[in-house]
Amino acid sequence: MIEFEDVTKRYPDGTLAVDTLSLRIPSGQITVFVGPSGCGKTTSLRMINRTIERTSGTISIDGEDITSKDPVTLRRGIGYVIQHAGLFPHKTVVDNVATVPKLLGWDKRKTRDTAMELLERVGLDLKLAERYPAQLSGGQQQRVGVARALAADPAIMLMDEPFSAVDPIVRHQLQEELLRLQRDIGKTIVFVTHDIDEAIKLGDNVAVLRVGGKLAQFAPPSELLANPVDDFVRGFVGQDRGYRALTFVHPQELPVEPLPSELVLDDSGAPVGWRADHELLPIGAVFKQGDSLRAALDAVLTSPTGRGICVDDSGKALGVFDQAIVAEALRS
């Protein structure tokens, strides 16, 4: 657990970047700091590895005040990923990943094996291992950045807007991969972003900060969407927060109707399209039992017939449902 207690950062020119911030970051979860620029989210993050020193207050990791440790030793035990990855341009990909193990004096074989394993883990082709960062795309560089941060298996990983400089499609991929990776590794991740959608998607907990470095609300995303504490948070989480809150509503089991004859299935029972006059209309998004209500509503909205298709894990169609069924599930 990382604990902030009345932490304040005031720059020599008098600017108050972080104002008496107190919060507890639980272990093994993703905590997101989000807010407009000037809200002190990056400053708060960087005070954890002491690349910025706080002015007053205490930050402790598992009960131990971080100022009791030598900053260099502290940093080697905390992974760090930034925008544009910040890879060392003069080192190959595998050497970049091996940076911290080398600093810690691991033997060469173990260092290299670990680095290669991590490259694979973050979804990079091992052919890229001997390339230099400049030969990689932005998304690939960011993956190397994550691998580098994880190399010495730190308990904590700090991520400062890591995905904001890549295009939306790659960003989406990287977010999905981070969630998948986190399910395996269970690190304590502190993630900074200015993008509320990213915060809601990735965070187990989200800290919304306002300009001037004051904590506005610290809550799980569903709580943030359902009960924003004030106008600032309400404005920041956006207009369609009601719709987005559906992401966190999982119906027990959506009651479905039998498959209609207009729905064309293939041999395995997977839906292919809707028969209409003389043409076949493509199916929309499909819904699986256990998905959120947002997925259910999306299936209805994208279907050409207004009926969403429910499928099992193998993709076989089980039944259909319309908006009335989704609305009923919403009320319950």
Place this chain on the structure above:
Amino acid sequence: MTWTADNLGLIWEQLREHLYLAIVPVILGLLISVPLGYVATRFSWLANPLIALGGVLYSLPSIALFIVLPAILGTKVLSTVNIIVALTVYTVSLLIRNVIDGLRSVPAEVRQSAVAVGYGPLHRLFAVDLPIAVPVIFAGLRVVTVANISMVSVGAVIGIGGLGELFTQGFQKDFLTPVVVGVVLSVLLALLADLVLVGLQRILTPWARVIAAPPVEVA
């Protein structure tokens, strides 16, 4: 040609002296410029005054420096130390700008991540900042090396000047051959030294060559 054949020993001796007088200051100058440049990047208010001071020192006429230095250093007028000190001053005054620019060429996010992964300040200088600064520092080293090779000859005026002494000899005897030999050899020496530096830089910066090439997409 007979003069050349008869004086091969002398020519070889002057060539070696010339190389020694030109290269030792480059090495000393580099050893001084790097820590000085490092200090200037840590205390940024020092950088501009240092670069300006370098400009002033470089504009001092070399003959004046060769003559004044023995008085300042307490060396004999005919001591090679005078030449070495003078050329080291020139080397530092040129190179300091490249070292500062080179260290400043390290991208902010690279410096930030070097600190965050746990490099101490000196370790970071040698493992991250200096390697990345190599192309900019080498651009300065090449200029300074060639300049030094040409400037050594001026030392002949005070009696120590490597190949430059062939010029004085030729002028005194009103005899062209030693002058031609001296000029050709200094040009060759400068070319050779530059080639060596280019090669050294290629070895030190395999990564710099790939930057021009487009990223490779592997799915």
